[in-house]
Amino acid sequence: MPIRAVRGFKDVLPDEIELWHRVESIARGVFNAFGLKEIRIPLLEKTEVFARSIGELTDIVEKEMYTFIDRSGDSLTLRPEATAGLVRAVNEHKLFAQSPVLKLFTTGPMFRHERPQKGRLRQFHQINVEVMGTKAPFSDTEVIWMAWDILEKLGLKDLRLEINSLGCPACMPMYRDNLKEYLEGVFQHLCPDCQRRSKINPLRVFDCKNEACRKIMAKAPLNREYLCTECADHMEKVLAFLKTLDIPFVINPYLVRGLDYYVMTTFEIVSPDLGAQSTVAAGGRYDGLLKALGGPDLPGVGMAIGVDRLLLLLEKDKKGPSIDLFIAALGPKAGKEVIPWIKHWRRQGLAVQMSYEEKGLKAQMKQAGRVGACYVLIVGEDELDKKQVVVRDMMTRDQHEVPVDDVISAVERLVSA
RNA sequence: GUGGGCGUAGCUCAACGGUUAGAGCGUCGGGUUGUGGCCCCGAAGGCUGUGGGUUCGAUUCCCAUCGCUCACCCCA
Numbered sequence: 001m002p003i004r005a006v007r008g009f010k011d012v013l014p015d016e017i018e019l020w021h022r023v024e025s026i027a028r029g030v031f032n033a034f035g036l037k038e039i040r041i042p043l044l045e046k047t048e049v050f051a052r053s054i055g056e057l058t059d060i061v062e063k064e065m066y067t068f069i070d071r072s073g074d075s076l077t078l079r080p081e082a083t084a085g086l087v088r089a090v091n092e093h094k095l096f097a098q099s100p101v102l103k104l105f106t107t108g109p110m111f112r113h114e115r116p117q118k119g120r121l122r123q124f125h126q127i128n129v130e131v132m133g134t135k136a137p138f139s140d141t142e143v144i145w146m147a148w149d150i151l152e153k154l155g156l157k158d159l160r161l162e163i164n165s166l167g168c169p170a171c172m173p174m175y176r177d178n179l180k181e182y183l184e185g186v187f188q189h190l191c192p193d194c195q196r197r198s199k200i201n202p203l204r205v206f207d208c209k210n211e212a213c214r215k216i217m218a219k220a221p222l223n224r225e226y227l228c229t230e231c232a233d234h235m236e237k238v239l240a241f242l243k244t245l246d247i248p249f250v251i252n253p254y255l256v257r258g259l260d261y262y263v264m265t266t267f268e269i270v271s272p273d274l275g276a277q278s279t280v281a282a283g284g285r286y287d288g289l290l291k292a293l294g295g296p297d298l299p300g301v302g303m304a305i306g307v308d309r310l311l312l313l314l315e316k317d318k319k320g321p322s323i324d325l326f327i328a329a330l331g332p333k334a335g336k337e338v339i340p341w342i343k344h345w346r347r348q349g350l351a352v353q354m355s356y357e358e359k360g361l362k363a364q365m366k367q368a369g370r371v372g373a374c375y376v377l378i379v380g381e382d383e384l385d386k387k388q389v390v391v392r393d394m395m396t397r398d399q400h401e402v403p404v405d406d407v408i409s410a411v412e413r414l415v416s417a
Numbered sequence: 418g419u420g421g422g423c424g425u426a427g428c429u430c431a432a433c434g435g436u437u438a439g440a441g442c443g444u445c446g447g448g449u450u451g452u453g454g455c456c457c458c459g460a461a462g463g464c465u466g467u468g469g470g471u472u473c474g475a476u477u478c479c480c481a482u483c484g485c486u487c488a489c490c491c492c493a
Contacts, residue, residue, distance in 0.1 A: 004484080059491055063418085081493080110493075115418080117487060126493060193490080204491090258492055268493090279493060306493030330451070361451040369453035380451065394453070 008114070008122025010308075019311055024107065026153050027127050027305070034146055036103045036129065043109065045085045047075040053084040053289055055260025057200060064112040078111035081259070082128040083286065083302055084293070090132060091295035101133040107307075119277030119309045129283070130302035132290070137237035140265040140285060141245070143303050144238075147269055147281040148247050150305065156271065156313055159280070161247060163267040164255035165235040167227050169288065172263065175226035176202060186216050206254035222253050231264055238265055261286040265301065271313055280313070281305040323351035324415045326373035328364035330380035338379055344408055350415055368394065375414060377407070 005011060012020060031038075047067050054061050066078040079085050086106060089095075095102055107127045114120060129146055131139045144161065151159055167175055183190070183198040183205060190198060190205070194213050197204045206217050227235070242249055249267075257266050266284035274280070283303025291297040327342065329335040338354065345352045353371055355364050361378065368376045378390040378399075389407055391414065392399035402410045 007484085064491080112492080114491070115489095116485090117489095120492075124493065128493095209489095276488060277492070282493060304493055309493065328452085362449080362453080363446090365451095365453040367453085373453090376453085378452075382451080390452090392452075397453090399452085 006122070008116040010121055010123070016311070016316070019314055019316065020307075023127075023150075023154065023307060023310060023314075027105075027107070027150050030146055030149050030153065031105050031129070034103065034142065036105045036146075039086065039089065039104045039106050040108075041082070041085045041089045041106060043079055043111075044076050045079055045088065047077040049084050049088050049293070050077055050080060052292055053087070053259075053261050054081070058258060058260060060112060060258065064114055066111045066113060080112045081110055082106055082108070082126055082304065083130060083259075083261075083289070086128065086130055087132075087289050087293055087295070087300070091290060091293055096133055096290075096296065096298055099133075101131065101139075103129075103131050105129045117277065118275040119306070119312060121308055125307040127305040127307060128302065129304075130300060132300040133298050135234075135287065135299045137234050138241055140234075140238045140301050141241035143283060143301050144242065144267055145245055145247065147283070147303050147305060151269065151280065151310070154310070154314060156280075156310075158272050160270050160272075161242075161249040161267060162252040162255050162270065163239070163242075163249050163265070164252050165224070165227060165231055165264050166257070166262060166266050166284070167223060167231050168263050171226055171228040171231055172223075175221070175223045178221045178226065179203070179223075182220050189216055201256070203254065203256040207256075224253055234264055257282070257284055261289045261292065263287050267303075271309075273313055274309055277309065279306065280309050322372035322374070323353055324373070325350060325352045325375050325377060325411060326364075326368035326371060327352065327354040327377045327379060328361055328368065329354055330361060330378075332358065333381060334379040334384060337384060338377075341408060341411075345411065348412065350412075375411070377411065 047065075050065065051061055056062070060080050065080050068076060070076050086104065090102060090104075105128060107125070109123050109125050111123055113122060116122060127150075129143055131143055144163075148159075148161065166172055179202045180198070183202055187195060187198065189212065191208065191210045191213055194205045194208050194210070197208075203223075205213065206220070208214065208217070224232075239249065239251075252268075255266055255268060262284040264285040264287070266282075268279045268282040270278040271280050272278065281303055283301070285299070285301040287299040288297075289300060325345065327338050329338050335354075335358065342352050342354065353373070355367055359367075361380075365376065373394055376392045376394060378392060383389045383401075384404070386401075387404045388401040389404055390399050391402050391410065393414075
């Protein structure tokens with residue numbers, strides 16, 4: 001049995017890499033337009049970074065983290081998400097002292113020990129955006145806008161933006177208490193799952209697929225009735241900006257985030273083509289997070305795009321590899337003669353290949369075709385005797401002779417044309 | 418963690434319980450002794466995931482195990 005990759009960890013093979021580059025380059029373009037700067041942070045953090053921010057009682061912290069004790073006895077964790085570590089970094093380097101508003105992005109792998117399924121890997125990749133230092137509703141909208149823009153530029157169809165306000169520390173507890181009270185009243189009528197949920201994460205009961213639970217929850221109190229005027233006002237402005245930008249949305253009063261630090265605006269962008277794990281991008285506001293990690297009381301809003309899920313939605317276009325020039329050298333003498341030329345062309349940045357093995361011309365032509373060579377240079381004993389080499393255009397199948405002394409510039413002219 | 422589906426060539430898949438487990442694609446070679454793609458011919462490539470059991474005989478049926486996958490849960 002050959003050694004396999006770890007469960008839930010996937011290789012990105014050469015055939016797929018072009019898609020990754022496409023996603024990354026479009027995202028970078030958008031971030032540049034929105035004035036974001038990139039930050040790169042470690043994959044490993046002290047466990048408390050996540051425990052204190054995500055929430056001790058969340059599934060992520062309770063049963064999904066890759067946590068271990070290292071050789072010096074510290075409890076470390078492979079990051080299950082980016083925001084906590086990023087906020088830690090911002091705090092540690094006092095980046096908020098440089099400018100009142102920080103607009104940052106980062107990309108990379110996250111790790112959660114879940115059962116793998118479609119759109120859910122144990123190592124998965126996110127593109128993260130964080131805007132810190134402002135409570136302005138427009139910053140919420142801008143974060144959503146970036147996610148929407150990237151997905152749209154990638155040509156995704158049928159996306160749905162769902163949005164909700166969770167309320168702030170002033171009004172959220174009021175709603176939670178009321179909901180809990182309601183759930184306690186109907187407790188024995190709920191399914192076992194919901195009985196559990198009602199204690200741990202009461203909002204999740206709204207998501208239950210059980211018919212009886214749904215009926216019960218249809219009469220449950222809704223959070224929008226409990227939003228304080230500040231939160232309601234904030235939400236209204238965020239939505240108004242979305243309308244101005246022609247970004248369609250639906251309000252989903254049951255939308256919850258799985259991380260404790262979220263307040264007020266929360267959103268998801270879902271695709272109908274993804275199966276059960278349909279969220280391509282999601283995010284929200286986390287005003288208390290910096291403070292919770294021992295920093296100043298600065299607000300923040302952010303989002304994450306699930307890159308692996310996004311890639312499931314993109315068409316793989318199968319245009320194979322392509323290089324500028326393939327050199328078919330026949331015989332050991334030609335093989336040697338050609339090396340200084342290759343050195344020169346590669347220095348110029350041309351993509352040049354030749355066969356490692358001494359093979360017949362037919363085999364080399366075949367290889368040239370496979371690697372997608374635009375031109376083939378045929379160099380054999382005959383050519384060297386005549387001081388002429390043959391240049392073949394693989395598209396038109398035309399070929400002509402070029403003097404050996406002129407070959408370097410002749411090829412450069414052809415390729416640049 | 419729980420449940421369903423599936424494990425046969427590098428890939429996609431065939432094979433009523435019955436000879437030597439096949440095909441397409443890909444790879445390599447030949448047809449063309451120095452010219453790619455199309456065509457024709459040929460070759461290499463398999464412990465049928467693994468271990469037990471039933472049977473005269475198992476890729477096929479049963480059990481276990483491992484892996485993949487989808488869903489629950491949860492989330493990007």
